Amino acid sequence: xxxxxxxxxxxxxxxxxxxxxxxxxxxxxxxxxxxxxxxxxxxxxxxxxxxxxxxxxxxxxxxxxxxxxxxxxxxxxxxxxxxxxxxxxxxxxxxxxxxxxxxxxxxxxxxxxxxxxxxxxxxxxxxxxxxxxxxxxxxxxxxxxxxxxxxxxxxxxxxxxxxxxxxxxxxxxxxxxxxxxxxxxxxxxxxxxxxxxxxxxxxxxxxxxxxxxxxxxxxxxxxxxxxxxxxxxxxxxxxxxxxxxxxxxxxxx
Amino acid sequence: xxxxxxxxxxxxxxxxxxxxxxxxxxxxxxxxxxxxxxxxxxxxxxxxxxxxxxxxxxxxxxxxxxxxxxxxxxxxxxxxxxxxxxxxxxxxxxxxxxxxxxxxxxxxxxxxxxxxxxxxxxxxxxxxxxxxxxxxxxxxxxxxxxxxxxxxxxxxxxxxxxxxxxxxxxxxxxxxxxxxxxxxxxxxxxxxxxxxxxxxxxxxxxxxxxxxxxxxxxxxxxxxxxxxxxxxxxxxxxxxxxxxxxxxxxxxxxxxxxxxxxxxxxxxxxxxxxxxxxxxxxxxxxxxxxxxxxxxxxxxxxxxxxxxxxxxxxxxxxxxxxxxxxxxxxxxxxxxxxxxxxxxxxxxxxxxxxxxxxxxxxxxxxxxxxxxxxxxxxxxxxxxxxxxxxxxxxxxxxxxxxxxxxxxxxxxxxxxxxxxxxxxxxxxxxxxxxxxxxxxxxxxxxxxxxxxxx
Ligand SMILES: Nc1ncnc2c1ncn2[C@@H]1O[C@H](COP(=O)(O)OP(=O)(O)O)[C@@H](O)[C@H]1O
Ligand SMILES: [Mg+2]
Numbered sequence: 112x113x114x115x116x117x118x119x120x121x122x123x124x125x126x127x128x129x130x131x132x133x134x135x136x137x138x139x140x141x142x143x144x145x146x147x148x149x150x151x152x153x154x155x156x157x158x159x160x161x162x163x164x165x166x167x168x169x170x171x172x173x174x175x176x177x178x179x180x181x182x183x184x185x186x187x188x189x190x191x192x193x194x195x196x197x198x199x200x201x202x203x204x205x206x207x208x209x210x211x212x213x214x215x216x217x218x219x220x221x222x223x224x225x226x227x228x229x230x231x232x233x234x235x236x237x238x239x240x241x242x243x244x245x246x247x248x249x250x251x252x253x254x255x256x257x258x259x260x261x262x263x264x265x266x267x268x269x270x271x272x273x274x275x276x277x278x279x280x281x282x283x284x285x286x287x288x289x290x291x292x293x294x295x296x297x298x299x300x301x302x303x304x305x306x307x308x309x310x311x312x313x314x315x316x317x318x319x320x321x322x323x324x325x326x327x328x329x330x331x332x333x334x335x336x337x338x339x340x341x342x343x344x345x346x347x348x349x350x351x352x353x354x355x356x357x358x359x360x361x362x363x364x
Numbered sequence: 365x366x367x368x369x370x371x372x373x374x375x376x377x378x379x380x381x382x383x384x385x386x387x388x389x390x391x392x393x394x395x396x397x398x399x400x401x402x403x404x405x406x407x408x409x410x411x412x413x414x415x416x417x418x419x420x421x422x423x424x425x426x427x428x429x430x431x432x433x434x435x436x437x438x439x440x441x442x443x444x445x446x447x448x449x450x451x452x453x454x455x456x457x458x459x460x461x462x463x464x465x466x467x468x469x470x471x472x473x474x475x476x477x478x479x480x481x482x483x484x485x486x487x488x489x490x491x492x493x494x495x496x497x498x499x500x501x502x503x504x505x506x507x508x509x510x511x512x513x514x515x516x517x518x519x520x521x522x523x524x525x526x527x528x529x530x531x532x533x534x535x536x537x538x539x540x541x542x543x544x545x546x547x548x549x550x551x552x553x554x555x556x557x558x559x560x561x562x563x564x565x566x567x568x569x570x571x572x573x574x575x576x577x578x579x580x581x582x583x584x585x586x587x588x589x590x591x592x593x594x595x596x597x598x599x600x601x602x603x604x605x606x607x608x609x610x611x612x613x614x615x616x617x618x619x620x621x622x623x624x625x626x627x628x629x630x631x632x633x634x635x636x637x638x639x640x641x642x643x644x645x646x647x648x649x650x651x652x653x654x655x656x657x658x659x660x661x662x663x664x665x666x667x668x669x670x671x672x673x674x675x676x677x678x679x680x681x682x683x684x685x686x687x688x689x690x691x692x693x694x695x696x697x698x699x700x701x702x703x704x705x706x707x708x709x710x711x712x713x714x715x716x717x718x719x720x721x722x723x724x725x726x727x728x729x730x731x732x733x734x735x736x737x738x739x740x741x742x743x744x745x746x747x748x749x750x751x752x753x754x755x756x757x758x759x760x761x762x763x764x765x766x767x768x769x770x771x772x773x774x775x776x777x778x779x780x781x782x783x784x785x786x787x788x789x790x791x792x793x794x795x796x797x798x799x800x801x802x803x804x805x806x807x808x809x810x811x812x813x814x815x816x817x818x
Contacts, residue, residue, distance in 0.1 A: 163542045181544075189542045196536045200401060201592045210532050214543035219525055246590040266543075283751075 114177040116141050116270045116301040117162070122171035124154070124161045130169065130324070131157050137320065137329050142299045144292055146306045146316035146332070150345050153323040155305045156192065159272045163189060175270060184214060188268030190259050192275050198248050204258045205243040208233055211265030226265075233264035238287060253284035260288060271295065271302045278307065289315055312336055372616050381501050381615075384509035385607035385626070387516040388565050392574075393581035393603025394523055395561040397596050398554060400582040401534050406464045407446065409575035411562045413468045414445030416475025416571045419496055420482060429492055431508045431567070435515075438563045445471050446555075472571070499570030499623030501611045512564045519557050523596075530554060531592055568607075570623035577623075580630040581606065587641035606630035661696065663734050665704045668694045669714065669723050670731035674788050684720035728793025732786055739784045740764050740775055747778060 117139035124132040132154045139145055147155050160166045162173050164180050175183040188211070211233070212226040222230075234240045237257040247255065256276055263271055277285050292302050296317075303320075306312060312319060312332060319336050321327035321344045328335040328343075372378055399408050418441025422433040445467050452463040479493055495503045504512070523530065532540045533550045541547045562574055569577045585599035610626025639646050668690050673683045687701060705721060708714045713727030723731055741762045744751055751771065764772060779785050 160538070165538055165541050184542075184544045187542070189539060191536065191538050195538060197401075200535045201586065201590050201595050202531075202535065203591065206591070207535075210536070210539065213528060213532055213545075216528075218529065221528060262539075 115139060115174075116176055117303065118174040118177070119162065120172050120174075122158075122161055122173065123169040124157055124166065125169050126157075126166075132161065133325050135171070135322075135326050137326055139301060139303065140318065141301055142296060143301060143317040144296050144315065145301070145303045145318040145320060146312050147303060147320045147322055148306055148309065148312060148344070149322035149327075153344075155322055156274055158322065159189075159274055159303070159305065163187065163272065185266075186269045188263035188266040188271040190263045190271070190273040190276055193252065193256050193259060193279065198250075198255060200247065203244050203246055204234065204239060204250065204254075204261075205230055207247060207258050208261045208265050211262035214266065229267070230261070230265050233261040234258075236264055236291065237261045251281075252279040253281045256280050257284060257288070260291065269300055271300065273302065273304045275305050275307060309341070368616055369612070372612060375615075378502075378611070378615055380506065380509050381504050382608060382611050384504055384512045385501050385568050385611045385622075386604045387513045388561075388568060389577075389581075389603035389605070389607030389626075390600040391516040391519045391603070392561045392565055392578045393585070393599035393601070394520060394596050395558045396578040396580075396582035396603070397585065397592070397599045398523075398530065398534055399558050400579055400586070401592075402554070404558070405575065405579045406461060407449075408558065408562055408578045410445055410449065410464045410468045411442040411559055412566065412571045412574035412578075413475075414471035415439075415442050415563060415566055416496065417441050417471055417478055419566070420475055420478035420493065423482060423493060424478070431511045434567070435511070435563050438566055439559060441471065442559055442563065475571070495570075496566055497570050497572060498621035499566075499568050499573065499626070500614075501568040501622040502615050504567060508567065512568075515560060515564050519560055520600075522553075522557060526550075526553075527593070527596075568611075568622055569626055570621065573623040573627045576627045577603070577606070577630065580627065580634050584630070584634040584637040587637040587644045602630065602633050606633065661700055661704050662708065664694050664696065665690070665701065665708060666713065666723070666727065666731040667734050667738065669721065670728070670735050670786070670788070673723065673793075674786070677788060677792075682720075684717065684722045686719055687721070690721070723793050725790065725793045728788070729790030732788070732790045735786045737762065737764050739779060739786065743775055743779045743782065743784060746782075747775075751775070 115138045117137075119138075120136050122132055122135040123130055135158065147158065149155055157166065161168050162180065164173075173180055175186055180187070205227070208230040209222045209226060212222055212229060216222055216226060231240065231243065234243055237260050239254060239257050239261060242250065242254060242258075247258065250258065256279070260273075260276060263273070276288055280288070292304070292315075295302055304316070306315070313336060316332050318330065319332045320329045321335060321340050323344045323346075328340045396408070399405055415438035418437035418439070419434050420437075421441070422437030423429065426433045448467045449460070449463045452458050452466065453460055458466070479497075482493055492500075492503050529540075529545055529550060533545060533547060533554070537547055540550070558578075562578060565574050565577055581599040581602035582595070584602050585595045588598050589595050606626050606629040609629040610622050613629075614620040614622040614625045637645065640648075642648050669685065672685050672689060672693060676683050687698070687705075690696075690701060691698070705714060705716075708727065709716070713724055713730055714721055715724055716722070744762075751774075764775075767775070776785070
């Protein structure tokens with residue numbers, strides 16, 4: 112029997128008393144590009160953090176390929192939101208990508224030639240090889256995002272979690288990133304991406320998870336990305352620009 | 365003076381003390397770098413001030429001076445203060461900096477009260493506790509130096525062993541946790557290392573200035589390098605230098621407090637870094653800005669002359685322009701324009717008849733290149749998506765000579781479609797005052813239209 116790359120059961124998370132995620136249960140299929148959409152504060156980042164064990168959960172369990180995340184760390188790659196770190200930190204692009212190797216290197220030891228080669232390869236894949244020695248504060252937003260992506264690639268994982276990799280990124284970078292994600296998919300890897308632009312969901316993702324505190328819907332994008340589900344997810348905040356078969360949506364501020 | 369220095373250095377006791385202050389200088393520089401990057405400079409200050417009552421209580425309980433008990437007392441009251449700060453932040457609307465200031469002054473005040481009390485007791489005057497206020501390296505005895513040095517070496521060793529982990533933890537805590545590093549433990553460890561570095565410096569540098577000793581070398585080091593490993597080494601070196609200078613100067617000047625001298629030395633190094641460091645220093649930044657401004661002004665003058673020539677070439681007017689015409693096109697001070705024109709004239713790019721300026725042939729080709737490059741960049745930004753691959757080129761200074769020929773051709777075609785191709789080939793500038801005869805009437809009409817629509 113083939114195991115699911117991601118299996119979340121009855122996951123509930125609360126920062127204070129009020130739950131941010133409630134009884135979320137789902138299984139992700141292998142080898143798919145999966146988009147997670149929902150309004151601001153819906154708990155998208157929280158979901159990823161809870162799966163990766165970065166925050167304590169109130170109840171529920173998470174399994175990566177049938178085992179607890181703790182024992183499967185090397186199978187998982189993570190791209191945090193770009194704003195979560197201080198980009199003025201004294202380090203260069205290559206060094207950040209090398210951090211993706213730390214999980215494989217283990218305690219006390221320093222990255223070796225092989226790790227550097229893998230990191231350079233990852234930088235090359237995102238088109239940033241020439242920037243390897245560049246101080247990270249001197250990179251544009253899109254370039255910083257690509258460095259984070261390269262770090263995840265250097266993790267050499269099977270399941271990837273990416274939190275809003277397209278925010279603050281120029282159109283060219285967005286295109287480059289999405290083709291890279293498709294490449295990962297072609298290698299049989301599973302990629303879960305938190306996404307905020309409803310316009311491109313259909314174009315980018317095989318599967319979609321609609322989330323707002325609870326799971327609203329999960330399935331192949333054509334099936335679940337419907338007006339009905341979107342209204343349930345976004346409530347009154349969704350306005351329709353036109354009412355054609357494939358309408359465009361705008362989330363009102 | 366020199367003789368005095370020599371005799372100071374030959375003194376065995378001074379050498380011993382020197383070793384201690386150098387080691388603790390290195391340790392505070394290295395761990396100060398981490399404190400700075402974790403934005404915990406204020407915590408260092410709080411710890412140092414809050415240590416005073418702990419030291420005094422240790423003296424009162426133990427009865428005599430003892431470095432071991434002092435360290436324990438200092439660490440305990442420092443930790444207690446940190447705990448209070450956390451409680452205040454968590455259970456009130458007071459912000460961190462205010463909470464730190466509050467706790468720091470209460471602890472320090474209590475420390476001063478205890479100190480006064482001790483001074484009034486019998487052997488209080490000889491207690492040497494006053495030294496903890498402003499620091500007195502000379503008061504370090506053999507045992508003190510041994511303990512301080514040993515702790516400093518342990519701190520450095522731990523930092524060296526866990527450098528990779530501490531770096532990742534400091535840069536990206538979430539990611540560190542994700543790959544399985546015990547971030548809670550690392551946080552506690554790093555906190556302990558920083559607190560220890562503060563505590564071992566208290567006797568030599570004093571509670572008031574120890575935080576400066578922690579942070580100043582780190583800030584200075586940040587100016588010289590963009591890599592954490594080098595920053596840590598530079599900060600350690602600056603810490604060592606400051607410790608050394610402070611100790612020597614204060615022992616030469618008969619029991620001058622060491623702390624202020626050490627911190628003064630560190631501050632001088634900081635000022636030197638601020639002004640002279642490559643890339644980040646004020647001088648380097650100023651020079652760079654000056655160079656860029658110079659290049660931009662020069663290109664602007666050439667481009668303006670070219671633009672005006674291009675427009676005028678479809679009329680009967682002469683392609684000579686007054687300074688006013690140039691200035692009305694691009695904002696620039698008259699003095700700047702004058703100096704640029706003068707320099708360009710010297711280089712043979714422009715010439716003038718009376719007050720009217722124009723490009724020479726070589727100036728024309730220079731200007732053509734600049735205009736071509738700039739307009740090509742405009743086209744590129746319009747079609748950024750189409751040329752995504754260019755984004756990946758190493759050089760982010762836009763220069764058409766770095767673009768491969770097929771892409772360049774495409775861009776040029778787009779430029780032609782948008783009628784942005786520079787119309788005056790450089791050779792025309794050699795031919796005299798008007799070009800209208802050179803152009804076919806049709807394209808001239810088209811250009812007239814374009815110029816109007818500008
Ligand atoms: N560290 C935290 N402490 C308390 N509340 C938090 C924390 N992080 C997020 N929240 C709250 O949890 C909710 C979900 O946040 P998040 O998962 O970041 O949403 P999303 O990523 O979907 O925009 C929000 O209401 C947010 O205010
Ligand atoms: Mg989020």
